[in-house]
Amino acid sequence: MIGPTSPVPLSFSTRLHRTAMPERCPMRRGVVGWTRADLEHHQRRGGAPGDVVRGGGGLNEPLFGAEPVTVAPGAVHLPGWLGAEAQRDLVERCREWSRGPGGMIRHRMPRGGVMSVRMTALGWFWEPYRYSRTLPGGEPVPPFPRVLGELARDGVAAAFGAPPGPDTPPYDVALVNFYDAGARMGMHQDRDEQADVPVVSLSLGDACVFRFGNTRTRARPYTDVELASGDLFVFGGPARMAYHGVPRTRPGTAPPGLGLAEGRLNITIRASGLG
Numbered sequence: 161m162i163g164p165t166s167p168v169p170l171s172f173s174t175r176l177h178r179t180a181m182p183e184r185c186p187m188r189r190g191v192v193g194w195t196r197a198d199l200e201h202h203q204r205r206g207g208a209p210g211d212v213v214r215g216g217g218g219l220n221e222p223l224f225g226a227e228p229v230t231v232a233p234g235a236v237h238l239p240g241w242l243g244a245e246a247q248r249d250l251v252e253r254c255r256e257w258s259r260g261p262g263g264m265i266r267h268r269m270p271r272g273g274v275m276s277v278r279m280t281a282l283g284w285f286w287e288p289y290r291y292s293r294t295l296p297g298g299e300p301v302p303p304f305p306r307v308l309g310e311l312a313r314d315g316v317a318a319a320f321g322a323p324p325g326p327d328t329p330p331y332d333v334a335l336v337n338f339y340d341a342g343a344r345m346g347m348h349q350d351r352d353e354q355a356d357v358p359v360v361s362l363s364l365g366d367a368c369v370f371r372f373g374n375t376r377t378r379a380r381p382y383t384d385v386e387l388a389s390g391d392l393f394v395f396g397g398p399a400r401m402a403y404h405g406v407p408r409t410r411p412g413t414a415p416p417g418l419g420l421a422e423g424r425l426n427i428t429i430r431a432s433g434l435g
């Protein structure tokens with residue numbers, strides 16, 4: 161097994177891997193604020209409250225988010241929701257999270273195949289098909305970052321017009337997925353959570369084709385959506401149990417200066433409902 165801080169190898173065997181994210185570019189320290197204190201700092205610098213997430217936080221960068229697109233009832237795509245600085249900041253955080261005790265794992269599936277996507281879990285450890293409080297080595301799972309809870313609630317508000325209600329189970333788990341050029345994710349449902357709370361998905365790096373289907377079958381009808389760096393996708397309500405997957409990424413399409421030389425990151429933020 162490759163150590164959590166090893167560089168990503170040039171080729172992979174079919175073993176389960178624990179690796180860190182590729183690091184070909186020097187990382188730029190993100191300055192986007194995510195905490196309340198940082199938000200206040202940003203507002204003092206002239207940023208509007210609403211542009212912290214979308215615009216990049218007081219850096220006078222233009223807001224470029226497009227209008228929300230409803231892909232299916234309960235499923236909303238918000239292109240360009242994260243500004244460039246926010247994306248850089250999240251990439252750096254993902255790299256730090258991937259260096260945690262769990263590293264990035266390519267899970268072995270029950271039928272023996274190994275996922276091509278590598279994954280870091282925060283809050284709860286996910287493996288096919290269950291959550292647990294400990295990593296495979298018995299260590300505690302790294303905590304769920306507060307910033308991701310705030311992003312998830314903001315994302316739901318942006319998609320549906322209001323954040324989750326006060327009685328809604330809290331966001332408490334995030335899966336950080338890394339796709340190299342050949343990685344994909346088959347059609348599946350997110351069904352290991354015990355709470356009917358929207359899934360919030362953030363894309364960074366290379367664009368991909370995100371296939372969003374129906375709740376009955378992996379097959380058609382589905383819609384192929386192009387998810388680019390900075391895009392938000394939220395699915396809940398009637399779409400919460402829709403099959404979805406990533407049939408391909410588009411290598412080389414990451415915005416320059418992101419701090420991720422190659423590949424695609426996806427952060428899905430969920431409420432486990434496991435207390």
Ligand SMILES: O=C(O)CCC(=O)C(=O)O
Pocket residue numbers: 335337345350361370404405406426428
């Ligand atoms: O990478 C994506 O956009 C989708 C990830 C996903 O489907 C999952 O983590 O369950």
